[in-house]
Amino acid sequence: MNLYVLLKMVPDTVEELNVATDGKSLDSEFLRFKLDDPDEHALEQALLLKEKHGGKVTVVALDAPEVDEVLFTALAKGADRAVKILVNQSGLGTVAAARVLADYFASASDKITSDTLVLPGSQAIDDLEGELAPSLAAALNLPFVGVVSGVTLAKEQAVVTKEFAGGLRGEFEVALPAVLGIQSAEKPPRYVPVAKVRAVMKSAKIETVDHTPPDRLIRLELDRMYKPEAAGRAQMLEGAPEGIADKLVEVLANNSVI
Secondary structure, three states: EEEEEEEEEEEEEOOOEOOOOOOOOOOOOOOOEOOOOOHHHHHHHHHHHHHHHEEEEEEEEEEEEOOHHHOOOOHHHOOEEEEEHHHHOOOHHHHHHHHHHOOOOOOOOOOOOEEEEEEEEEOOOOOOOOOOOHHHHHHHHOEEEEEEEEEEEEEEEEEEEEEEHHHHHEEEEEOOEEEEEEOOOOOOOOOHHHHHHEEEEEEEOOEEEOOOOOOOOOEOOOOOOOOOOOOOOOOOOOOOHHHHHHHHHHHHHHHOOO
């Protein structure tokens, strides 16, 4: 099995995000980046498949702040290769990032084979619609299933569990090669000690791909960023249900909602 996991760095929302003085970017003074949560589950799912069926796990990421540490951590967890594409993910929209990744897989060294699974995370905080995985699958002309929470392999196909709204789940058979957007792995992502990561940093190597972005690459150009404004327009309705209902109808009527 050739298992490719696509890793993306996103701002850590534990700390409050502030807009920089230019009004077009995030203030980097206290900003730190972390691995996107679904991508961490995609890595765990790949490692579980490797343990069950053998094969090789390759983690791939676009250049971004703190990405080297994440790639070394993936190697410490059990990935076989780490590849950094030297294209800055900043300013790339989802479709553009998918195009860059598709070009990478078209390269001579990492072509898609008949036993390949590409495992991106199902979504990110700047890709809530989960467009990266299907866009990449379309560019590679491969089948795609998203919001996946379990994967098993049987002969030349993968059997995947897909989550739907309302707690429903469906099981699908997908021919290989394929792209699967991972929502959650079958087990929680494994922990790796910091000492092991540091040891890997000394002994392992991150492969770099000096990639020229495709022509007509769609990039994002921000005109202005805003923080949500507190409007203070909430109105609390108190009293018996019948009285609240009358007040609610009055409020809706006064605001031309009904």
